Amino acid sequence: MMKKTLTVVLLLAVALIPVAVLAQGGTIKIATQSPLSGGQSAIGVDIKNGAELALEQLKAPLEKMGFKVELAPYDDQANPDNGVANSKNIVADPTILAVVGHYNSGVQIPSSENYHSANLANVSPANTNPKVTDRGYAEVSRIVGRDDVQGVVAAQFVHSKGMKSAYVLHDKTAYGQGIATFFQQEAKKLGMKVQGFEGTEEKANFDAILAPVIAAKSDVIFFGGIYDQASVFFKQAREKGYKGMFISDDGYDSPEAVSIGGPALLEGGGLYYTTVAGPAKLYPGTAKFQTDFKAKYGADPRPFAAQGYDSMAICLKGIEEAAKAAGNKLPARKDVAAAVRKLKDFNGITGKINFNEKGDLTVAKYFVIQVISPDPAKWNDNKIDKTLDIAPPK
Amino acid sequence: MALLEARGVTKRFGGLLAVNKLDLTVEAGAIVSIIGPNGAGKTTFFNTLTGLYRPDEGHIVCQGHSLVGLRPDQIAKFSIARTFQNIRLFANMTVMENILVGMHTRLFQDMPNVLLRSRKFKLEEEQAHARAAELMAFMGLTGVGDELASSLPYGVQRRLEIARSLAADPKLLLLDEPTAGMNPQESCEAMILFQKLRDQLGITILLIEHDMKVVMGISDRITVIDYGEKIAEGAPHEIQSNTRVIEAYLGSGAAAALTNKESEARRPIQLEKSPAPDAGATLLSIENIDSYYGHIHALKGISLEVKAGEIVTLIGANGAGKSTTLRTISGLVRARQGKILLRGQNITKLPPHDIVKAGVGHVPEGRGIFPRLTVRENLGVGAFIINDQPLVQRRMEYVFHLFPLLKERLDQKGGTLSGGEQQMLAIARGLILNPKILLLDEPSMGLAPVLVDLIFQIIEKLNKEDGIAILLVEQNAHMALQYAHRAYVLSTGQIVLQGDAREIAQNPQVKSAYLGG
Amino acid sequence: MAAIKSGKASASSIVNNFLNQGKRPYFLASVYLALGTLLVYFNPLNMASFFFLLSSAFVIYKLQMHGGFKLAITAVALLIIVPIIGIRNIFYLEVIFQISVFAALALGLNVVVGFAGLLDLGYVAFYAVGAYLWAFFGSQQMFLLAEIPGTAPSGTPFFLPADMFYLFAFLGIVVAALTGILLGLPVLRLRGDYLAVVTLGFGEVIRVLANNLDKPLNITNGPQGITPIQRPTLPEGLLNSLRVLMDPLVGRDVSQGEFYNLFFYLLALLVIIFVIIVVRRLDDSKIGRALTAIREDETAAVSMGIPLTRMKLTAFAVGASFAGIMGVMFAANRTFVSPESFSFMQSIGVLTMVILGGIGSIPGVILGAAVVIILNLQVLQGLSLYLSQLRQSEAVIPIIDFAWKNLSTQLDPAKYQRMLFGIILILMMIYRPAGLIPAARRKRELSTRSKDKKKPITPSSTAAEADHGAA
Amino acid sequence: MIAVPIRRFYQNPSIRELIRPLGQIISFSAASSVVLSLLILLVALVLRGTAVNEYALSHYQVDILTLTLKNLPQVLIDGITLGFVYAAIALGYTMVYGVLEFINFAHSEIFAIGAFVGVEVLIAMNNAGVFTGISLWAAYGFLIIAILVGMVAAGGTAVLMEIVAYRPLRGAPRLVPLISAIGVSFFLQDLIRLVESLTTGQFHRIFPTFGNFDKRLLISNFDIAGTTLELNIQFKSIIVIIAAVVMLMLLNYIVNATKIGTAIRAVAQDRASASLMGININLCVVVTFLIGGALGGAAGVLYALKFTRIDPFVGFFPGLKAFTAAVLGGIGNLTGALLGGLVLGLLETFAGSYLYIFTMGAAGAEYKDILAFAILIIVLIFRPSGLLGEQVGQKA
Structure with missing residues (x-):
């Protein structure tokens, strides 16, 4: 046994000696990190796909400067251990100049410690947890609104519609719970009655949790989470006879939401969601993105795919600016991070992007959208009920 | 003062009274034996003494402390050690480690000492290892200390198990059939060993044993139990001449009177005769088979044959390989070498269910009836491979003719039948397929003498009237040799003697080894 | 070894003999290690060279050398080579750190599954207990009990000084062990496969609790997780002197974050050495033997006077305690814990x-x-x-x-x-x-009979059959 | 001599055997519903004098007792439906355990495979436009087809799994096949994911909307404490319950009244003896896996019908719960699986529905899983063989 292994190992050693270091002078890599496997990979993969699409479509300026631009997709498995290990791997690769990343705040927060200590620019497409930017790292920015804003928008909206009572649910993730928490706070502040606040990891069977919800007969149900859970919940609530309004967050922004729930969702008080991503009607870029995405990956983009696209776009732009400043040479990581932060009025498919000193969007545009058709194909015709520009809290 | 005193110990399993108001006194320094037929409740009694079972009634007192309700490990602390009927070694530990585990109650190392490797710990470990080495030397295990227990041959495993129990420095040693599977010479050595244990180490011994030579040779007192009850107690010579004991062991002719006369009066229903092979033609022949049970080499080159119309019996001590031979024939144990031919057809590699189809019926040891199926279903399963319903009907009538009792019990669950009824059901089930040869494994085990006689009469009848060849494994060698035409004597997986049953019965060696004479 | 014993002159045994002749293994091992080090040092991004270096551990383990030399060369590799190449490519340090952490966890589970034969499918629960222990006391969480998760005001002070970490590393052992006993008490009487499912359930219960104990009192901060969690301080003086040492070797300025990586690597190394010592000592004692005996045959074990429940609880507690201390370290290393890290998958x-x-x-x-x-x-x-x-x-x-x-x-x-x-x-x-x-299989017989070095000829039947049976 | 009717050696009077479980089903459902309802009402009565009542008044505008009463019918219906889903999955665990004394950990993935195949069939029909404007009869027909296809796929997978991953390990120590089963479980999860994402680009699937399954059947209206209470049940709940009952009856019939069923029971009790009766053990084991897998597959499709959404990990929790149910009722015992499923389904739904109200929002439905495991542990401690488990005849 052992001798065989030993022989193999020795042979390997001999074979390895001539391995030369490949010169990678003109290559620029941009990494993505998101869960590509496991239960949350549906969205993680689309973040990566969005970024990949952006890289393909927008790498021309850098290629003109003589760089080879590549994507390095990492899988954090929604697990901090993997995320942190990958972040160290990313940091160790000098050709990587920016990271688009993380879906889970739980992975983003520890991983970005490493980006921070390596001055590596990190643009987050999905992390709405306030802590992500509250640490004040110059490298870490995000192009999504904070939980504490989006939830507020939804609460103000339902209040403006004259709703008196609300039932708040979330998906027991940092994302969903965060938004739901701020919705609840704002609703209370506005004098609404919050009849319940509960989280559930359950994906399909909402029978039990619905009992108090139905009994409460609230005017509106808010669900903080992703559409594939929210829609099932809404559907079952309607089946149990709930007649009021549904409202959810940007995780709900997917045509599939209506294919899950069917026409019943739109009955009664209607179905709304808030989003930071402008609908296709307002932003031609979004419509193009959706067709391109569908053409390339064969399915409609899921939530955060557009944000993945924009994050990548910003990284590319930042690198371009930094490279220009460095005289068309490979820029330093520190300069890339600074360049990203300095971008002014960047036109993304999710809106105009400006960062404040913490890395949050200076002004994020928030839309409240009403779903008007149970036909998934007509998702883009959804009605914009309200548009708000809100700056992050100080 | 008695070292161990049991008063009125009773243990029930469901409705079965396994041990019934048993009294036993073990004086310090004595060798006390418990004997009785298989299934009489001897091992259950041991398990009750050592706390594996909790007695339903009765007291067990050891040196003034009651043992009832204590856990086995607590009882072990009273310096009571034991061995098991079917060796229970720690298979994947070395011989040395097995012995060290036996010292568990004698070692005082605790967690801090272990983790800090204190001097106390090292000293104790050193002494423990030295003591283990001594014990190994004492039990003739020197040199195999680093072997895995599972890799040892049977006899050595037996010795190791005794060594392990000695490691606890017991005052009272409970040995459960320690010489099972040993050849006469080994048994002799074991006897000397037990005496040495008592004389040199001052260990009191409570012994369950089948080998009458051992029992009679070394016991100070003998307790005989049957059906969980004590039927006799006394010094060896008293027991030897006790009629009840002889009856329990040897059966009595009186039982014949109890057979069902009514059924005899009726015209017997015959099984359809298979194209009759000439009497005397070889039906089953086994050539040089080797079988293993795990690592144990159970059969070493067994060859035997059964001719049409014969009753052939396999006798030998427990663990000699009798049941394994039957199990190898019916495919439950795979022969690693050799050939098994049934009327010329090679069935060695067939799976059990195909061997059954080829015409081998096997009534396993312990009857193997399905306790949660009714008698009807048990018989139905027995006829599983027959799709011809009228045929099943005829076979059913045939077995009901043999065992009228079963018909009355048709909708009763198998588990609720008495031992004798279960045995009848098992044989009936084996007959439904009209086998060419019937393998019977210990059909008399745990049965009352009356029933034993009945069963043997049925066996004879099957053979004589229906011409079914029978290969019989029997603990009750006396009885088996009486009914069989020919016999093979097995010892430690080998055939040591074969020939005409009557001649074998007269063989002085056989007599002394297996007939207690 | 086996080949020598059986005396077969196979090609492999020739290679083996050739490799282990005289001083050859010492030379081989040193050269191999040195080669690996150089490869990684000059190709810090090449995965293959890293594997080559890792494989040297196997070579050192397998070659027949003096124990002291093995120890020395391993120490050089772990304490000098790994830190240098680890700082050069921080990812390798992380890989080795995670190997250490999970090796400790696996060794703990091994005590439960391997020694005592109890299949525990919720082992990560104890890891979670350790992690949340330090996460709770080593962060601001104590002051945020009344806050709704996610709305905590920034600028809350930390509850304990960072260096309490060391105390909590110890407490992690104790608390996790107690949790193990607490779980074990009701369930250890169950049969093996039931136990597996119940422990699986327990693992899920701990995760669900971590996910839900943000109300009525906000203990775990729910799905948001607890952050920041403190790390023990690195003394400034030590840092500076290390910098002087490291910077030229690595070829650039080393940041404090990188030193933290090094620090946690060394800490993990320390723990794993501790764990290995504990496991080995346990294994080679009355306790270890009792556990193995239980695994092999409960009935026989209990008849030998081994108290089943107490021994199983010991196994559970020991296994859990390793997970506990690693959990504390995990929390400090990541500065963040959330329920996602403690899934069934782990x-x-x-x-x-x-x-x-x-x-x-x-x-x-x-x-x-x-x-x-x-x-x-x-x-x-x-x-x-x-x-x-x-x-x-x-x-x-x-x-x-x-x-x-x-x-x-x-x-x-x-x-x-x-x-x-x-x-x-x-x-x-x-x-x-x-x-x-x-x-x-531990070879103990020969060592106890030191005078008689040569293995005596075994009784005729024994040896042959034993060999045959084992084949 | 009276001729014994031979058919009866395998088959008891068939109709009786077929409907025998009905009585058990009805009595179990009724008994556990009544017990739990009384219990919850008692708790509500006790809580009426506490702050919980005010909480209920302020959040739900009714007092706690009325609130409890109002929710009760729906909770019972939901609980029983869930109970039948659990029972259907638990039957598969119990079948395999009964014969091999081994927990088929991968049964939850068998369940998932059934769900996926069934749902994919319906999605394909939907995409082909089959469902536009079809009659109710046709809708039910297609549903039955989907269930059957799901059963075949799941049963086939289970058999394959037995042959590849378990058969080589028969006779090994207990933990060995269990670990292998965990391996199979993980393998299948990712296999479903791989196949689904390669073919459809995503791996959670939605049960298409057709037929009247989502509609509700109004049973009656009555007034209680001033509010009108509407007693109604969804058609899909009825389907789930009926399908589960039919499966249970069929299974009971197969196991207790057919030749192969008797053979399977014989194998379960004594494998060696059974093979000496000419029974092909491997065949019996395969049939057991086939039946258990098919039941799991049917349960999967029913689950998808009831709860709409499935993903490759969908089986994990229902599987775990169903296992709990099987143990609760006495693993190896078919009636036990039914009782265990019902009790667990009801308990869980009760806990999930009332915990939030009774604790004034401090603890919610999330704790229902903890409750399930707590019950499992308690039952195993005090009655290791489960509620209906037999103590006698168990191998030591």
């Missing part, structure tokens, strides 16, 4: 390490941890990255003329970790249930 991962490496075998379990971690972090990830590169290139697969571009991203190897674990578990059970390095 428990299975640790179990896979134990089974792959070899149930009951200490080097086996460490190897198992290394293989799984490297597979997961480097190989699968590396392959995926490579595929992604191919996909972005114009390359085609020759013969079938299939453009890499069109290869579905669904086929990324990194996505199929579970499948791989599953296949490993099935194949190992069928073909090699004892693992890559099966547990060694």
Whole structure:
């Protein structure tokens, strides 16, 4: 046994000696990190796909400067251990100049410690947890609104519609719970009655949790989470006879939401969601993105795919600016991070992007959208009920 | 003062009274034996003494402390050690480690000492290892200390198990059939060993044993139990001449009177005769088979044959390989070498269910009836491979003719039948397929003498009237040799003697080894 | 060894003899290690060279050398070489750190599964207990009990000074052990497979609790997780002197974050050495033997006077305690804990390490941890990255003329970790249930009879049959 | 001599055997519903004098007792439906355990495979436009087809799994096949994911909307404490319950009244003896896996019908719960699986529905899983063989 292994190992050693270091002078890599496997990979993969699409479509300026631009997709498995290990791997690769990343705040927060200590620019497409930017790292920015804003928008909206009572649910993730928490706070502040606040990891069977919800007969149900859970919940609530309004967050922004729930969702008080991503009607870029995405990956983009696209776009732009400043040479990581932060009025498919000193969007545009058709194909015709520009809290 | 005193110990399993108001006194320094037929409740009694079972009634007192309700490990602390009927070694530990585990109650190392490797710990470990080495030397295990227990041959495993129990420095040693599977010479050595244990180490011994030579040779007192009850107690010579004991062991002719006369009066229903092979033609022949049970080499080159119309019996001590031979024939144990031919057809590699189809019926040891199926279903399963319903009907009538009792019990669950009824059901089930040869494994085990006689009469009848060849494994060698035409004597997986049953019965060696004479 | 004993002059034994002749192994091991070090030092990004260096551990383990030399060369590798190349490529340090952490977990689970034969499918729960222990006391959480998660005001002071970490590392052991006993008391009477499912449930219960105990009192901060968690302070003086030492070796300025990586690596190393010592001492004592006896045959064990419940509880407590201390370290290293880290998948991962490496075998379990971690972090990830590169290139697969571009991203190897674990578990059970390095049988008889060095001829029947039977 | 009717050696009077479980089903459902309802009402009565009542008044505008009463019918219906889903999955665990004394950990993935195949069939029909404007009869027909296809796929997978991953391990120590089963479980999860994402680009699937399954059947209206209470049940709940009952009856019939069923029971009790009766053990084991897998597959499709959404990990929790149910009722015992499923389904739904109200929002439905495991542990401690488990005849 052992001798065989030993022989193999020795042979390997001999074979390895001539391995030369490949010169990678003109290559620029941009990494993505998101869960590509496991239960949350549906969205993680689309973040990566969005970024990949952006890289393909927008790498021309850098290629003109003589760089080879590549994507390095990492899988954090929604697990901090993997995320942190990958972040160290990313940091160790000098050709990587920016990271688009993380879906889970739980992975983003520890991983970005490493980006921070390596001055590596990190643009987050999905992390709405306030802590992500509250640490004040110059490298870490995000192009999504904070939980504490989006939830507020939804609460103000339902209040403006004259709703008196609300039932708040979330998906027991940092994302969903965060938004739901701020919705609840704002609703209370506005004098609404919050009849319940509960989280559930359950994906399909909402029978039990619905009992108090139905009994409460609230005017509106808010669900903080992703559409594939929210829609099932809404559907079952309607089946149990709930007649009021549904409202959810940007995780709900997917045509599939209506294919899950069917026409019943739109009955009664209607179905709304808030989003930071402008609908296709307002932003031609979004419509193009959706067709391109569908053409390339064969399915409609899921939530955060557009944000993945924009994050990548910003990284590319930042690198371009930094490279220009460095005289068309490979820029330093520190300069890339600074360049990203300095971008002014960047036109993304999710809106105009400006960062404040913490890395949050200076002004994020928030839309409240009403779903008007149970036909998934007509998702883009959804009605914009309200548009708000809100700056992050100080 | 008695070292161990049991008063009125009773243990029930469901409705079965396994041990019934048993009294036993073990004086310090004595060798006390418990004997009785298989299934009489001897091992259950041991398990009750050592706390594996909790007695339903009765007291067990050891040196003034009651043992009832204590856990086995607590009882072990009273310096009571034991061995098991079917060796229970720690298979994947070395011989040395097995012995060290036996010292568990004698070692005082605790967690801090272990983790800090204190001097106390090292000293104790050193002494423990030295003591283990001594014990190994004492039990003739020197040199195999680093072997895995599972890799040892049977006899050595037996010795190791005794060594392990000695490691606890017991005052009272409970040995459960320690010489099972040993050849006469080994048994002799074991006897000397037990005496040495008592004389040199001052260990009191409570012994369950089948080998009458051992029992009679070394016991100070003998307790005989049957059906969980004590039927006799006394010094060896008293027991030897006790009629009840002889009856329990040897059966009595009186039982014949109890057979069902009514059924005899009726015209017997015959099984359809298979194209009759000439009497005397070889039906089953086994050539040089080797079988293993795990690592144990159970059969070493067994060859035997059964001719049409014969009753052939396999006798030998427990663990000699009798049941394994039957199990190898019916495919439950795979022969690693050799050939098994049934009327010329090679069935060695067939799976059990195909061997059954080829015409081998096997009534396993312990009857193997399905306790949660009714008698009807048990018989139905027995006829599983027959799709011809009228045929099943005829076979059913045939077995009901043999065992009228079963018909009355048709909708009763198998588990609720008495031992004798279960045995009848098992044989009936084996007959439904009209086998060419019937393998019977210990059909008399745990049965009352009356029933034993009945069963043997049925066996004879099957053979004589229906011409079914029978290969019989029997603990009750006396009885088996009486009914069989020919016999093979097995010892430690080998055939040591074969020939005409009557001649074998007269063989002085056989007599002394297996007939207690 | 086996080959020498049986006297067969096979080719492999010739190689073996050749390698282990005279001073040759010492030379070989040193050269191998040095070569590996140089390869990694000059190619810090080349995965193959890193594997080469890692394989030197195996070479050192396998070659026949004096124990002292092995120890010395291992110490040099762990304390000098790994830190230097680790700072040069911080990822390697992380890989080795995770190997240490999971090796400790796997060794703990090994005490439960391997020694005592109790299948625990919720082992990660104890890891969570340790992690949340320090997460709670080592952060501001104590002051935020009344706050709704996610709305905590910033600027809350920390509850305890950072250096209390060391105390809590110890407390992690105690608390996790107590949790183990608490769980064990009701369930250890259950039969093996029931126990497996109940422990699985327990693991889920701990995770669900972590996820839900944000109200009525905000203890765990729910799904948001607790952050920041303090790390023990690094003394400024030490840092500076280390910098002086390290900077020239590494070739650039070393940041404090990188030193923290080094610090946690050394800490993990310390813990794993501690764990190995504990496990070995336990294994070679009355307690270890009793546990193995229970695994082999409960009835026989209890008849030998071994108290089943107490021994099983001991196994549970010891196993849990390793997870506890590693949990505390995990919390400090990551500065963040959230329920996501303690999923069922993690428990299975640790179990896979134990089974792959070899149930009951200490080097086996460490190897198992290394293989799984490297597979997961480097190989699968590396392959995926490579595929992604191919996909972005114009390359085609020759013969079938299939453009890499069109290869579905669904086929990324990194996505199929579970499948791989599953296949490993099935194949190992069928073909090699004892693992890559099966547990060694302790040879004790000869050492106790030191005078008589030569193995005596065994009784005629014994040896031959024993060999035959074992074949 | 009276001729014994031979058919009866395998088959008891068939109709009786077929409907025998009905009585058990009805009595179990009724008994556990009544017990739990009384219990919850008692708790509500006790809580009426506490702050919980005010909480209910302020959040739900009714007092706690009325609130409890109002929710009760729906909770019972939901609980029983869930109970039948659990029972259907638990039957598969119990079948395999009964014969091999081994927990088929991968049964939850068998369940998932059934769900996926069934749902994919319906999605394909939907995409082909089959469902536009079809009659109710046709809708039910297609549903039955989907269930059957799901059963075949799941049963086939289970058999394959037995042959590849378990058969080589028969006779090995207990933990060995269990670990292999965990391996199979993980393998299948990712296999479903791989196949689904390669073919459809995503791996959670939605049960298409057709037929009247989502509609509700109004049973009656009555007034209680001033509010009108509407007693109604969804058609899909009825389907789930009926399908589960039919499966249970069929299974009971197969196991207790057919030749192969008797053979399977014989194998379960004594494998060696059974093979001596000419029974092909491997065949019996395969049939057991086939039946258990098919039941799991049917349960999967029913689950998808009831709860709409499935993903490759969908089986994990229902599987775990169903196992709990099987143990609760006495693993190896078919009636036990039914009782265990019902009790667990009801308990869980009760806990999930009332915990939030009774604790004034401090603890919610998330704790229902903890409750399930707590019950499992308690039952195993005090009655290791489960509620209906037999103590006698168990192998030591």
